[in-house]
Amino acid sequence: MGSPLDHCRIINLPVVTDVHGKLTFIEENRHIPFDIKRVYYLYDVPGGAVRGAHAHKALQQLYICLSGSCDIKLTDGFKDKTFHLNRSYMGLLLSPMVWRSVDNFSSNSVLLVLASQLYDEDDYYRDYNDYLRGRGILDGPAETG
Structure with missing residues (x-):
């Protein structure tokens, strides 16, 4: 069983x-491997702020x-990767079960996110130790709800 990080690219x-x-376009199931169910974007992020700090159980983005x-x-709990996004024609595909955080926002940055599912709070790991338990890295069940 490989790392879920192996599918992030x-x-x-x-x-x-x-x-x-220039024009850039995205077609579901052609350029990305999922149907687009939700679109949102982050902007006006204050200097030094960190967004994300969670993982999804099934959602692709x-x-x-x-x-x-x-x-x-x-991170997958063992290895870490950092991606610097600065081109509007480059997207970072995120697989489920990968803990992510977003920081180092430049002035006037806009981060667009395409999601494979509608918002579902039950799909989130918001506590890092619960995420590690969900991955089987820590003993004990992950807390639910």
């Missing part, structure tokens, strides 16, 4: 360029920094 999205500028830049820090 940068996806270069299509870029159409002409004299009028694609993070795209449309403007500015930010860092996405991932």
Whole structure:
């Protein structure tokens, strides 16, 4: 059984360029491996703030920094990866069961998130030790609810 981090990767999205500028598009189940059920974006994040700090049990996501830049820090409880997003045509595909936090937002950054499911609080691990228990790294069951 591999790490869920092995499935997290940068996806270069299509870029159409002409004299009028550039256009990037995303098609579900073509450029990303899921149906898009929810779209949201983070912006006006104060300097030094950290967003995320959770994991999802089943949700898949694609993070795209449309403007500015930010860092996405991932861990599976054993190894860590950091991705710096700063191009609007690059998306970070996140698999389930990966703990993530987002920080180092530049001024005027906008982080777009495409999600494979509607919001469901039961899909979250918000406590890191519960996440580790859910991954079978710590003994004992993860708390629910």
